[in-house]
Amino acid sequence: MIDLTIGIPTYNSANTIGFTISNIINQVEELNELNEEIEVLISDNASEGETQDVIKSYSSRYKFIRCFRNIKSVGADKKFDLCIKIINREFVWLISDKNEIRNGGIRKSLNINKINPYVTLVFLN
Numbered sequence: 001m002i003d004l005t006i007g008i009p010t011y012n013s014a015n016t017i018g019f020t021i022s023n024i025i026n027q028v029e030e031l032n033e034l035n036e037e038i039e040v041l042i043s044d045n046a047s048e049g050e051t052q053d054v055i056k057s058y059s060s061r062y063k064f065i066r067c068f069r070n071i072k073s074v075g076a077d078k079k080f081d082l083c084i085k086i087i088n089r090e091f092v093w094l095i096s097d098k099n100e101i102r103n104g105g106i107r108k109s110l111n112i113n114k115i116n117p118y119v120t121l122v123f124l125n
Contacts, residue, residue, distance in 0.1 A: 004110060005039045005089040009079040010097035014050040017097045021058045027106045028064065038106065043083035044069040
């Protein structure tokens with residue numbers, strides 16, 4: 001069984017995070033049989049404004065979306081580090097809160113892991 005967590009470190013991204021999450025949801029729903037194997041973890045770096053509201057609007061509807069929020073901002077590098085530390089899965093895919101995963105991208109990532117479970121790093125651009 002493949003376990004994949006898509007980690008999204010974020011900060012003040014109310015204008016972009018919804019698009020990123022929607023893009024991922026659409027692909028996970030297409031992979032209906034894999035819903036239980038894919039998790040989206042959003043690590044919020046103490047955002048101000050409406051970022052938390054946008055995230056909660058998704059996490060309240062989709063059980064595979066979780067969010068952790070820092071009490072205070074820890075800076076860009078540390079927010080990526082904290083996101084990785086929170087994730088408890090074998091396979092992790094970190095993306096920006098402003099990125100889009102091309103259609104079929106999640107499936108391709110899962111297939112790479114199925115073909116060669118010993119892969120330790122894949123760079124996707």
